[in-house]
Amino acid sequence: MAIAQPASRPANPRFSSGPCAKPPTFELSKLADAPLGRSHRAAVGKAKLKDAIEGTREVLGIPADYKIGIVPASDTGAVEMAMWSLLGERKVEMLAWESFGAGWVTDVVKQLKIDAEAKIADYGQIVDLASVDFANDVVFTWNGTTSGVRVPNGDWIADDREGLTICDATSAAFAMDLPWDKLDVTTFSWQKVLGGEAAHGVIVLSPRAVARLESYTPAWPLPKIFRMTKGGKLIEGIFTGATINTPSMLAVEDYLFALDWARSVGGLEGLIARANANAQAVFDFCEANDWIANLAEDDATRSNTSVCLKFTDDRIQDGAAFAKAVAKRLEAENIALDIGAYRDAPAGLRIWCGGTVETADIEAMLPWLAWAFDAEIEAQA
Numbered sequence: 001m002a003i004a005q006p007a008s009r010p011a012n013p014r015f016s017s018g019p020c021a022k023p024p025t026f027e028l029s030k031l032a033d034a035p036l037g038r039s040h041r042a043a044v045g046k047a048k049l050k051d052a053i054e055g056t057r058e059v060l061g062i063p064a065d066y067k068i069g070i071v072p073a074s075d076t077g078a079v080e081m082a083m084w085s086l087l088g089e090r091k092v093e094m095l096a097w098e099s100f101g102a103g104w105v106t107d108v109v110k111q112l113k114i115d116a117e118a119k120i121a122d123y124g125q126i127v128d129l130a131s132v133d134f135a136n137d138v139v140f141t142w143n144g145t146t147s148g149v150r151v152p153n154g155d156w157i158a159d160d161r162e163g164l165t166i167c168d169a170t171s172a173a174f175a176m177d178l179p180w181d182k183l184d185v186t187t188f189s190w191q192k193v194l195g196g197e198a199a200h201g202v203i204v205l206s207p208r209a210v211a212r213l214e215s216y217t218p219a220w221p222l223p224k225i226f227r228m229t230k231g232g233k234l235i236e237g238i239f240t241g242a243t244i245n246t247p248s249m250l251a252v253e254d255y256l257f258a259l260d261w262a263r264s265v266g267g268l269e270g271l272i273a274r275a276n277a278n279a280q281a282v283f284d285f286c287e288a289n290d291w292i293a294n295l296a297e298d299d300a301t302r303s304n305t306s307v308c309l310k311f312t313d314d315r316i317q318d319g320a321a322f323a324k325a326v327a328k329r330l331e332a333e334n335i336a337l338d339i340g341a342y343r344d345a346p347a348g349l350r351i352w353c354g355g356t357v358e359t360a361d362i363e364a365m366l367p368w369l370a371w372a373f374d375a376e377i378e379a380q381a
């Protein structure tokens with residue numbers, strides 16, 4: 001007989017991996033100070049954009065000599081801008097272990113047609129980081145959002161590298177320690193760990209990345225929204241809030257709110273602790289139940305944000321249909337929304353554990369996962 005429905009429910013069923021849950025204290029009324037209907041180039045708009053940049057530096061601990069820009073087209077825009085502006089000067093190594101990283105490989109190999117070596121691992125695994133040659137430029141994703149596999153740390157990145165490191169950190173920033181001295185270009189978007197709004201990306205440049213921008217011109221044309229230099233010099237305004245094109249001041253206000261919330265939970269350290277506690281609750285659940293497991297094969301690479309799970313029970317007949325049905329049951333009960341695995345990933349579930357999610361909600365949701373699993377095994381029979 002199927003197990004009974006658990007008595008308690010998560011207060012917030014939002015476990016999507018992007019856009020992610022808003023900070024627990026969020027209300028629309030908290031964005032009332034947004035300078036809507038005003039020019040983003042007016043003093044009030046410029047001040048908000050500068051606050052967003054300097055607040056990012058403060059909360060993430062980004063060095064004073066790194067440049068931070070708010071750019072169009074979310075994280076994708078920031079990554080494309082970096083790749084199109086910087087690559088081609090030397091050989092490139094592309095590292096990928098899930099679908100977004102694989103997308104960057106396609107762009108570099110098929111669109112930019114650069115001399116690149118692609119190192120690709122299956123879902124659940126990671127490439128051999130020790131094999132990377134830092135004479136090359138290296139493009140990688142800190143946390144593979146669709147496989148739940150992350151790099152364990154930055155120790156594998158050479159301090160005396162000749163090439164640049166370009167890191168898509170969109171599901172890592174604000175949840176994992178990013179060693180800035182190892183990262184020449186880092187990108188993320190607001191809609192991920194801080195539960196902000198989509199639309200804008202953030203690009204962080206080390207002094208070495210700026211030096212490359214100022215000394216190298218790619219062979220291909222660059223659209224206006226990718227251009228960070230003029231006459232061989234960095235356009236400094238982009239990195240002080242004079243954005244390339246018009247940003248959403250509502251999204252900016254929302255991000256400023258999210259940064260304030262981040263400070264209120266202890267800043268980066270507090271955010272990392274919250275994500276770790278959330279992920280640990282899911283890891284413990286997997287440990288206690290032999291029908292479910294983390295997709296990440298090596299514990300050192302398990303994500304603490306996009307935790308990806310696979311069902312391992314022999315009784316399951318059609319893995320993809322089963323996982324979808326479990327996710328559907330949880331959605332129908334308003335227990336967990338948007339937790340199906342990413343469309344290109346192996347069948348399973350993905351539970352967002354970033355800091356805007358409350359551990360109590362993860363803990364209230366997990367017994368329901370056991371309930372849905374059991375109900376689906378029974379339905380299948």
Ligand SMILES: Cc1ncc(COP(=O)(O)O)c(C=O)c1O
Nearest residue numbers: 018074075076100141145170189
């Ligand atoms: C690793 C990674 N890169 C890029 C993206 C694309 O981000 P955006 O939609 O903000 O451009 C995502 C979105 O989930 C992601 O997880």
